[in-house]
Amino acid sequence: MSKQCKAEVQEKGMSFLRTRRCKRKVYKDGYCALHHPDTVAKREERKEDRHTKARQTSRDMFELIKKLQNRIQDLEEENKTIREENFQLKNSRTQF
Numbered sequence: 001m002s003k004q005c006k007a008e009v010q011e012k013g014m015s016f017l018r019t020r021r022c023k024r025k026v027y028k029d030g031y032c033a034l035h036h037p038d039t040v041a042k043r044e045e046r047k048e049d050r051h052t053k054a055r056q057t058s059r060d061m062f063e064l065i066k067k068l069q070n071r072i073q074d075l076e077e078e079n080k081t082i083r084e085e086n087f088q089l090k091n092s093r094t095q096f
Contacts (some may be wrong), residue, residue: 007035 005022024032033039 005032006030
């Protein structure tokens, strides 16, 4: 039995795809602790959880921004009607 991990890894610093065998010691089933399929699956699951949380946070922020934009638009319209009413009221007073 080989004492070297059987995973293929990309050479460091190579701009083109060139692989070599991992030099780490065997942990279980011929793989090192980093490349063992169980470890890889757990790592991918944690990464997917982080991305899911980030996407949900982005969606929540987008919804909040939309609500705030709608509220700002409503307030601007309300402000416009109040200004128009005040202008009409002011003009009606000066006509006497």
